[in-house]
Amino acid sequence: MKHKFLKLALCFGIIAFNSCSSDDDASGPISIVIEGAEVTPDVGGSNEENQVYIDLSTNTSTAVQRDSWDLGFYSGSDFRVGINGSIYMATAELSTTDIDAITSSTAEVQELQPQVAIGTFDADNMEFIDAPYGQITETAIEAISSIDSENPVYLVNLGYEVGTEEAATGSVAVAGDARGWKKIRVLLDGNDYVLQYADLDDTTHQEVTISKNSAYNFTFFSFNTESEVSVEPEKTDWDLNFTVFTNEIEGYGSYGYSDFVVTNTKGGAVSYKIDTETEAYTYEDFTLTDALSITFDNDQRNIGSTWRVGGGPSSSPALIDTVFYIVNDTAGNYYKLQFIAMYSDDGERGHPKFVYSLLQ
Template sequence: MKKSIFIVSAVALFMASCSSDDDSTTGGETALLPVDEAVVAPFVGGANEPNQVFVDLSSAQETSIQRDSWDLGFYSGSEFRVILNGSIKMAVKQLNTTDITEVQEEDASVSVGYTTLADLGYVDNPTGILTGVGNGEGTAIAEVSDNDEENKVYLVNLGYEVGTTTPEAGSVALDGEARGWKKIRITKQGNDYVLQYADLDATTAQSVTISKNANYNFVFVSLTNGQTVNVEPESDKWDLNFTGFTNYYPYGTSQITYYFSDFITTNIHGGTQVYEVVVSDATQTETAYADFALEDVEDADFWVSITDQRVIGSNWRNGGGPSSGPSIKDDRFYVVKDTDGNIYKLRLLALTNDNGVRGYPVFEYELL
């Protein structure tokens, strides 16, 4: 299903922006009512899918950031964990040294693709769960230790710039030029992170201190200049992320690293939860969606999404092939509990624009 005009319900916007006699107040501020219905077209940006787009359902607001504008995310929770920018195919390998001044060499095996087994531990576990013992569990970079001797140097494949070529309609071209390599080492200083980074042949390193910010899931940093970058909204102000994504994919008895376009993750660290409803007869999906009410919600079905950000993932669409174009899977919709505990039903409406160009998703949702 495609629509050429996308609007947010005027009633919903009025309710979200205006107070009423029934609104509750906290600390003298009016508690805004959530948007009750909207159709949203996240600005992913076309077949190069240049943007990551974060959507807050309660306000129907979106925040976009160019995918290659950041490299590392430093966790603001109790643990000292660091994530990679999987939207540009970053990968890392732990080296057997703590001396960042040692000259290093590129290693082509440290990459995302068919030849890279997940259990090598070169990328973050795609569930979004940060804890783990490595080898594909938890973050690719080990938890930063109080013991500096345990904080090793990492070889960093910076992945790819956003692509600029124009593919055929229905295809994507997310990868641009290779961004090169860095070496990094991360230690602690009180409740702060200390990041050292350098080119592989450098015998000195630059250093930057990163402080946690409790309002956000992560503090993001660019290795281009060592500066922090605004990426995600505050942890309670977004629910869905439209993005390119480094995933695991079954390969025989193992798993490989595999990159997906048109991917949707949920705000697992902020508390967003979701489950999928599949209708046995696809011709009845529209009716099933229209009839779905709050009393139909199954709380137990949210449990998977508490430990996996990929419940929507790529499950909402068909990628297409030699004899078929990309398309929406029209036999399903989703039930989403946002960071405020509001529950919505949500249905994807479009993957492409009217000319068949990918990177133009559209979805509708309604407060239950």
């Protein structure tokens, strides 16, 4: 058994007398049911204001407001910068390296602005978002070069603030006010990133150095605070992220999805969907031996929105009760996981609930 799960077992053993501590800003131990553990991530109701990171082996969750960050600077061997798809950000490369020369009146900017957005129903707009399946080499911002002249300016659509309006029953209101635009350019200084950024009509720019931290997938930066911000737990300390997500509708380009679950493939976790209507398994009887026969892949969307149907003009989204999932976590443990709710008792969307058990 892996170290983190041993720690969890000790916590459960003393739960009647003490609570388990953590250095992260996380919730306490979750309740135990007959099948294993039951989890209700604090997504935030119909505005789905939070991204919630779940660590299965320690039964902890970490919630972060979706619009608290803008850019993620990759800590792996590649020099890549991601954008915040949970608030529908998008970005386009410009034909200049002079950030101070770009304004809202620049012809190239005016031509691009209607295109650099989510949900335009244009298949070509996929170039303006990070690859939804999670491949780090397919970010909208190209790899950052050590040669300054090879790093262009980017036009950045900052997406939307978290919504605050009350949604109709069964619906969501995830997008609030538009956040506007920025222009950025990213350079390298040795193993560090150098971010240049400004409002579109500024004739000077700000500059900040951002270092890699190998304990994390990314170092995050916020334009609101003009500083690095804490978002994800360490890369080995989370497996799933409940979030609003920018995905793809094949043939129609980028599109926003609520009630989405991302697997931490960059940190080493993988997941797999079991459909009991097409495969001869049940959640109750699924074993570790069954899990060891699975061929996993690295698509971070393998859970995604596949646990629910999307609804339509005359129906609300609904749970799919014929699927469950296998997760091989960042510590190498295997779990089976099944969703049991997506609404609160009052019918408000944005209240997912799932059960899971360690396979051993």
